Amino acid sequence: MKRIKGGEEDGNGSSSESSPEACKKVRTQTSEDETPESDWVRLPQELLLHVFQYLPLLDRAYASQVCRRWNQAFHMPELWRYFEFELNQPASSYLKATHPDLIKQIITRHSNHLQYVSFKVDSSTESAEAACNILSQLVNCSLKTLGLISTARPSFMEVPKSHFISALTVVFVNSKSLSSLKIDDTPVDDPSLKVLVANNRDTLKLLKMSSCPHVSPAGILCVADQCYGLRELALNYHLLSDELLLALSSEKHVHLEHLRIDVVSENPGQHFHTIKKTSWDAMVRHSPKFNLVMYFFLYEDEFGPFFNEEVPVTHLYFGRSVSKEVLGRVGLHCPRLVELVVCANGLRPLDEELIRIAKRCTQLSAIGLGECEVSCSAFVEFVKLCGRRLSQLSIMEEVLIPDHKYSLDEIHWEVSKHLGRVWFPDMMPTW
Amino acid sequence: MVHTCVHWFRKGLRLHDNPALMAALRDCQELYPVFILDPHLHNDTCVGINRWRFLVGALRDLDCSLRKLNSRLFVVRGKPEEVFPELFDKWKVTKLTYEYDTEPYSLSRDQTVTTLAKEHRVEVLYKISHTLYDIDRMIEENNGKAPLTYNRMRAIVKTLGPPKKPIPAPTMEDMKDVKTPCSENHEQKYEMPTLGELGHDTAALGEEQFPGGEQESLRRLDEHMKRTGWVCGFEKPQTSPNSLSPSTTVLSPYVTFGCLSARTFWWRLAEVYQGKKHSDPPVSLHGQLLWREFFYTASVGIPNFNKMEGNPVCTQVDWDTNPEYLAAWREARTGFPFIDAIMTQLRQEGWIHHLARHAVACFLTRGDLWISWEEGQKVFEELLLDGDWALNAGNWQWLSASAFFHQFFRVYSPVAFGKKTDKNGDYIKKYLPLLKKLPAEYIYEPWKAPRSVQQAAGCIVGKDYPHPIAQHEVISKKNIQRMKLAYAKKSTDAAEPPASLILSLFPL
Numbered sequence: 030m031k032r033i034k035g036g037e038e039d040g041n042g043s044s045s046e047s048s049p050e051a052c053k054k055v056r057t058q059t060s061e062d063e064t065p066e067s068d069w070v071r072l073p074q075e076l077l078l079h080v081f082q083y084l085p086l087l088d089r090a091y092a093s094q095v096c097r098r099w100n101q102a103f104h105m106p107e108l109w110r111y112f113e114f115e116l117n118q119p120a121s122s123y124l125k126a127t128h129p130d131l132i133k134q135i136i137t138r139h140s141n142h143l144q145y146v147s148f149k150v151d152s153s154t155e156s157a158e159a160a161c162n163i164l165s166q167l168v169n170c171s172l173k174t175l176g177l178i179s180t181a182r183p184s185f186m187e188v189p190k191s192h193f194i195s196a197l198t199v200v201f202v203n204s205k206s207l208s209s210l211k212i213d214d215t216p217v218d219d220p221s222l223k224v225l226v227a228n229n230r231d232t233l234k235l236l237k238m239s240s241c242p243h244v245s246p247a248g249i250l251c252v253a254d255q256c257y258g259l260r261e262l263a264l265n266y267h268l269l270s271d272e273l274l275l276a277l278s279s280e281k282h283v284h285l286e287h288l289r290i291d292v293v294s295e296n297p298g299q300h301f302h303t304i305k306k307t308s309w310d311a312m313v314r315h316s317p318k319f320n321l322v323m324y325f326f327l328y329e330d331e332f333g334p335f336f337n338e339e340v341p342v343t344h345l346y347f348g349r350s351v352s353k354e355v356l357g358r359v360g361l362h363c364p365r366l367v368e369l370v371v372c373a374n375g376l377r378p379l380d381e382e383l384i385r386i387a388k389r390c391t392q393l394s395a396i397g398l399g400e401c402e403v404s405c406s407a408f409v410e411f412v413k414l415c416g417r418r419l420s421q422l423s424i425m426e427e428v429l430i431p432d433h434k435y436s437l438d439e440i441h442w443e444v445s446k447h448l449g450r451v452w453f454p455d456m457m458p459t460w
Numbered sequence: 461m462v463h464t465c466v467h468w469f470r471k472g473l474r475l476h477d478n479p480a481l482m483a484a485l486r487d488c489q490e491l492y493p494v495f496i497l498d499p500h501l502h503n504d505t506c507v508g509i510n511r512w513r514f515l516v517g518a519l520r521d522l523d524c525s526l527r528k529l530n531s532r533l534f535v536v537r538g539k540p541e542e543v544f545p546e547l548f549d550k551w552k553v554t555k556l557t558y559e560y561d562t563e564p565y566s567l568s569r570d571q572t573v574t575t576l577a578k579e580h581r582v583e584v585l586y587k588i589s590h591t592l593y594d595i596d597r598m599i600e601e602n603n604g605k606a607p608l609t610y611n612r613m614r615a616i617v618k619t620l621g622p623p624k625k626p627i628p629a630p631t632m633e634d635m636k637d638v639k640t641p642c643s644e645n646h647e648q649k650y651e652m653p654t655l656g657e658l659g660h661d662t663a664a665l666g667e668e669q670f671p672g673g674e675q676e677s678l679r680r681l682d683e684h685m686k687r688t689g690w691v692c693g694f695e696k697p698q699t700s701p702n703s704l705s706p707s708t709t710v711l712s713p714y715v716t717f718g719c720l721s722a723r724t725f726w727w728r729l730a731e732v733y734q735g736k737k738h739s740d741p742p743v744s745l746h747g748q749l750l751w752r753e754f755f756y757t758a759s760v761g762i763p764n765f766n767k768m769e770g771n772p773v774c775t776q777v778d779w780d781t782n783p784e785y786l787a788a789w790r791e792a793r794t795g796f797p798f799i800d801a802i803m804t805q806l807r808q809e810g811w812i813h814h815l816a817r818h819a820v821a822c823f824l825t826r827g828d829l830w831i832s833w834e835e836g837q838k839v840f841e842e843l844l845l846d847g848d849w850a851l852n853a854g855n856w857q858w859l860s861a862s863a864f865f866h867q868f869f870r871v872y873s874p875v876a877f878g879k880k881t882d883k884n885g886d887y888i889k890k891y892l893p894l895l896k897k898l899p900a901e902y903i904y905e906p907w908k909a910p911r912s913v914q915q916a917a918g919c920i921v922g923k924d925y926p927h928p929i930a931q932h933e934v935i936s937k938k939n940i941q942r943m944k945l946a947y948a949k950k951s952t953d954a955a956e957p958p959a960s961l962i963l964s965l966f967p968l
Contacts, residue, residue, distance in 0.1 A: 117778075151778065180778050180945055181830070182938070293937070326937045346869070348940060349933055350876070372869050373876065399870035400877070423867050426742075437695065438740050453611055455867055458755070459748050460814040460855045 070098070077102040090131075109135070109142040114163060115149045116156040132163060141169040147211070152181035157188045164196040172204040173232075176211035183214035183240065190216045190243070201225045209235040213263070217241050219248030230255045237263040239291045246270045257281045263289035266301060274308040278315035285312070289322040292335075297328045306338045313341045313365075321365070324348060336362050343392075344368040350375060350400075353382055360385035367392050368421075373400035378430060380407030387414035395421035398428050405435035412447045419448060426454040463583075464490040465555040466547065469533070470566070471590050472559035473518045474674040475525050477626035477721035479587035484557040485630055491638045492551055493526055495519055497537045497653060500565070508842040509660040510810030514672035516653050518719050521673025523652065529632060531640035534650040541572045548580040551641075559718070560586045562595055562760050563849045592623035592722050592753050595760045606761025608773065608864060610742055613754045626724040666808045670713055670845055677714035684709050685728050692738035694745050701815035702801075702878050702887035709745070710811060712846035715752070722749055752851060758864075759850035766853040767834060773863045777946040779825070779832035786831050788929050789824050790839050792892075795921070795928035798878040798904055799823050801891040808891070810845035815877075818859055822872040825860035826943055828930050833860040861943060868943040871936055875904045894919055 081089050081102055093103030102108075112135065117126040135143070148163070150156035160177065179185055185193060193216050201207065201221070207229040217238060225233070233256040238244065241264075249268045253259065253276035260283060269290055277285055292301065312319065322344040325335075329352050336358035343365050350373040359366070360382055369386070371379075379401055386393065393415060403411075408429055412419065422444070431437055437454075445452045467484040473495075475481065484491060501507075507515070523533035536543050547553060556577050558570070570586070577584045588594050598616055599606055607613040643649070655662050670676075685691060699707040714720035729745050732738075741747030764770035768777070788794050792803035802816040812820075817840075823829065824836045833856040840856070841847045857863035878887070885903035889896035895903060897917035902909035907921045907928055914920050921927055 152780070178945070180942060181780060295934070326933070328933070348869075348937055350873075370869050372871060373873060397867060397869055399867075400873065425867070425870050455865070455870075456610060456742055457818055457865070458610070458751050458814075458855055458858055459742075460817045460851065 074098075074102055074105070078105055078107055081105075081108055104138060106139070106142040109139040111145045112143055113147045113149060114160065116159045117151040118153045118155060136163065136166050140167050141171075143167065143170050144172060145174040146170075146172055147174070147176035147178060149178045149180055150184050152179070152184055154184055154187040157184035158192070160185075161188055161192055161196040165199050167200060168203055170200065170203055171206055172200055173206055174209040175200055175204075175207065176209075177213075177215055178211065179214050185215040188216070190218075194218065194221050197221055198224050201228050205229060206232045208232050211235075211237040212241065213237055213239040215241055216243050218243040219245055219251070222248045222252055226252055226255045231258065234258050235261040237261070237289075239263050239265055239289070240293070241265070244268060246273065249273060250276060253277050253282075258283055260285060261287040263287075264291070266290050266292040269304060271305050271308040274304065274312050278311040282315070285316040285319045287320045287322065288312075289324070291324045291326070293324075293326045294328055294331050297331070299327075299331055301331065301334045303334045303337075304340075306340075309339070309341050320344060320367075322346075325351065327351075338362060339364065341365045346370045346372075348372055353377055353379060356382040357385065360389050363390055365392060366390035368395040369393065370397040371399060371401055374398075374402070378402045378404050378407065380404050383407060383411045384414065387411045392418075394418050395423075397421070397423035399425060401428050402430055403428055404430045404432045405437070405440045406432050409435060409440065409443045409447070412444050416447060417449045422448065422452060424454045426456050429454060461487065461554075462489040463487055463555040464492075464551060464553050465557060466492045466494050466551070466553050468556060468558040469493060469495045469522065470558065471561055471716075471718035473522050473718050474677075474721060475522075475529075475629035476674065476678070477589055477724050478559070478629070479589050479627060480557040480559045480585065482627060482630060482634070483585050483587060484555065485634050485638060488555075488638050490551070491531060491635075491640050492534055492547070492553070493522075493531060493640070494534045494536055494547070495522075496540050496543055497535060498540055498569075500539070502658065504658045504660055506841060507658065508807075508810070509655075509662065509665055510843065511845055511847065512653075512658055512660060513655060513665065513668065514670065514713060514810070514845050515717065516655060517668075517672030517676075518674070518717050520652055521675055521719070525629075525674060526640075529630060529635045531635070531638070532642050532646060532650075533652075534646075535652055536650060540569055541576060544573055544576055545580065548577065548582055553580070553582050555583045555585065557585045557587070559590055560588045561590060562756060589721060589723065590718060591756050592726060592749060593617070593620060595753075595757050598753075598757050599761045606758045607754070608758070610751065610754055613757065614741060614750065617750065617753070622730075623723050623726055625727060626721050669809045670710060670811060672713070672717065672719065674719045677711065677720035680709070680711060680714070681720060681725065681728060684711070685732055688732050688736070691729065691732045691745060692736050695739050699813065699815075700881040701813040701819065702798075702882040703813075706811065706813065708813065713811065716846040716848045716851075722752065725749060752848075755850045755854035758854050766837065766849065768832065768862065771863075774857055775862045775946050776949065777826075777832075777860075777862065778942070780830045782829070782831060785829045785929065786824075786835050788926070789820070789829060789831070789836075793926050794823070794874075795907070795926040796823070796874040796904075796932075797885070797888045797892055797895055797906065797925075799874050801888045804891040806840075806843050810843060812844075817855070819872045819874065819877055821856060821859035823874050825856075826868055826939055827871045828874065828932060828935055828939070830935075830939060830942065833857060833862060836860075866947070868947075869940065871940075874932060879904055892925075894924055 077099065081092065084092065089103055089108070093100045114132065115125065115127045119126060148160040150160050157179065177185060197212070197217065198221055201224045205228050207225070210225070210233065222244065236252065236259060246268050249264060250270065250273050253273050259277070262277075262285070276282070321342045323342050324346045326348040329350055332351070332355045336355060339362045342363050344367060345359065345363065347370065351371060352375060356371070356374070356379060359369070366386070380403060383403060384407060396419065408424070412422070426437065429437060429440060435443065441453050465484040465488045467481050472478060472480070519533060519535065526533050536547070561567070561570070574584045598620070601616045601619060602612070607616060655665070711720060711725065715722055715725065726746065726749055738744065741750050759765045762771060762773055768774045789799070789803065792800040792807065794800055799820055802812055802820050805816070806812045821833070821836055824831050825833050837852050837856045840852050854864070858865045861868040878885070884900045888903055895906065895917070898906055898909065898919060899913065902913060906914065906919065906925060909921070919925050
């Protein structure tokens with residue numbers, strides 16, 4: 030924590046750092062408090078504020094008990110712009126919760142100061158309901174950022190839908206300047222998105238709403254059609270449509286920066302629609318630098334609709350087992366690929382697939398392989414082809430299969446050589 | 461001057477490579493080799509029946525070896541801080557020796573005892589021989605911090621040079637002027653502990669796979685060192701977690717209790733390696749000993765090492781409190797045969813392969829059940845023969861991706877992982893005999909077997925064997941997100957850049 034030098038100088042009145050106003054204030058106050066030994070008393074409020082901003086909330090709260098001036102500083106609006114409400118049931122959670130008295134105080138004294146707010150709730154419905162109750166009371170709030178984060182199970186989904194929607198609507202209607210909204214795993218629906226758009230269309234820049242089952246493709250299309258400033262969007266694949274991509278690529282729309290799509294299968298055998306190549310092409314033309322982040326949680330036989338044509342994905346994550354064949358298609362159809370994570374594959378080596386990816390995904394700079402197999406020779410070939418652009422290479426040591434050319438110890442030298450830095454596979458300790 | 465010396469055995473239950481014991485013998489006229497059964501350490505919560513049996517065996521073995529030198533082991537019951545003043549007075553002790561131990565409880569206990577010793581004008585001397593190196597020195601070499609990567613530690617070890625050579629056990633010659641006064645009722649006053657002494661149910665004991673003791677440890681060492689090809693080619697990740705008999709040395713319990721000196725092990729390996737091509741750390745046998753050193757160093761350099769709270773290197777994760785889940789895991793009834801077989805072997809035999817440990821640790825924590833690694837740590841401490849404070853804490857943090865390791869996308873599948881080394885599930889059939897009639901196709905996933913198959917095998921899922929406790933594919937997806945949240949919080953608190961790949965995708 031930095032020490033403020035200004036304090037002492039101002040106390041002596043020798044520098045003109047503080048405004049005349051502040052000095053006047055200081056002077057009148059010293060005549061009131063008859064404790065001449067304390068130069069702290071003459072510290073202007075702005076500096077006090079500055080110091081307080083460095084303190085964590087608890088320390089600030091303690092400081093506020095010291096004297097009236099410090100108490101006033103504690104309640105200055107600038108200190109209440111950002112707040113994260115942590116709502117846990119103490120009996121079942123490891124982490125601490127925001128004190129209910131503090132919550133009361135914020136609602137009564139500071140709700141109109143709040144601009145950047147998030148709610149972190151655990152897996153209990155009570156916590157999610159408490160969050161909704163607080164939200165409902167933020168009537169004087171003109172929020173710029175709102176985040177609803179369920180850390181464990183999607184507890185907002187268990188709150189009665191109407192209760193949730195009305196709480197959220199309070200914020201949408203009152204804020205009128207929402208820029209960033211994170212509502213993943215919530216029961217938000219199409220009508221509430223309409224309300225969002227009606228009130229915040231000019232300011233909305235970021236919208237994260239993965240796993241929101243009550244929203245339809247039409248609902249999200251409404252957002253894309255009217256919120257021309259939208260730069261970051263996260264949603265599930267079932268909401269993605271050709272129309273959505275075209276809307277996001279329309280002339281009036283700003284360049285998109287991030288599009289994150291979760292492709293999730295709840296039960297084996299689900300069918301997924303396809304997106305036309307022309308829609309993706311339009312996106313790339315409109316926003317040549319945008320990141321397309323795709324998380325796949327599919328069963329192995331559900332990949333049929335994917336990677337048959339070029340797709341501009343930049344960050345690709347396979348959360349479950351993905352076949353050799355699909356990885357082969359990735360190599361063929363993902364020229365913009367920057368990052369690839371394969372959690373598991375199967376029991377056959379990914380040699381050709383990796384080499385093809387190295388050759389054709391010329392932007393690839395990060396790769397992580399979990400439960401996979403690659404022969405050491407193929408791996409060296411892969412690294413050689415990628416060269417120094419590989420800034421992150423996260424391979425578990427058991428992925429690498431020694432062959433006639435390389436053993437495990439030799440491989441780290443070869444790879445380090447081609448990467449231009451010392452590299453080791455990720456280890457698991459022997460226990 | 462001549463001394464009346466107490467040598468205090470705690471770990472280091474051996475005569476070979478025991479510098480503290482040798483120091484006790486210098487200018488010694490009376491020697492009392494003592495082992496204290498400390499209620500804080502030796503109770504049925506901390507020590508499971510297999511561990512207890514191992515310790516009892518080790519103490520008997522020690523007594524046996526001491527008898528050959530005309531000495532005996534004195535087993536004393538009570539808290540060290542209460543026991544020692546009495547002994548100091550009764551025996552007119554002038555010197556106390558012990559092997560240094562880095563565990564926080566040990567350090568504080570030894571501090572107390574040292575203070576008491578000074579009050580009784582007893583000289584205290586300790587020597588370092590439980591670890592390859594002087595751990596404090598190791599930390600010093602790394603600018604006062606414990607190295608957080610294995611490779612960093614290897615670099616430090618290179619500058620320190622090879623570990624000290626082990627010293628031989630005391631001989632009759634060393635003992636010629638030394639007497640151990642032994643009364644007729646020695647057996648009653650300082651009796652060897654019995655199997656039932658801590659209150660365990662001894663009827664539950666299985667066959668002893670790994671008898672405790674120095675003699676047994678040296679015998680096993682000799683046996684393994686004869687297999688020079690195997691020793692030189694040893695690469696731990698290539699060994700199997702579910703082979704029917706252990707695929708690794710299983711010398712770890714002996715090293716943990718100190719029946720086998722780590723330095724002796726190291727130098728015997730060096731002898732075998734001499735002049736031959738051999739595997740290297742981290743995967744080699746030397747590498748195993750360095751892993752142990754790594755975790756010991758971490759445990760000394762990192763405060764609150766066995767907890768999440770107050771531990772600066774440990775990611776703060778919102779683990780769930782779920783006694784049902786924990787009990788199912790602990791009692792081998794998760795409904796995943798691979799996991800349950802491993803937990804069964806653990807309880808029955810006190811030893812499981814390290815990859816088996818990875819699988820169950822990942823399953824309990826970030827993989828599936830989202831229970832705190834501290835709970836897993838307690839279970840392993842109780843059941844593992846080689847359960848060691850430092851290694852247990854370190855490995856649990858590693859496997860739960862709480863510390864040292866951050867690639868949390870790498871999750872062990874409770875179904876697929878075991879199949880790689882045991883397609884037919886022979887290991888599962890051995891430890892879960894009720895599943896043995898299931899065909900290989902379903903043995904890892906019995907819930908997928910058609911009803912007719914289950915009936916034919918005499919094993920109905922939901923009746924004879926539990927339903928799977930969680931749907932792995934569904935729950936691991938949520939867990940990855942939870943882990944990502946925990947890491948995101950971490951990166952806003954600290955200045956270091958997030959180590960995980962996934963964090964570069966889409967800031968939260």
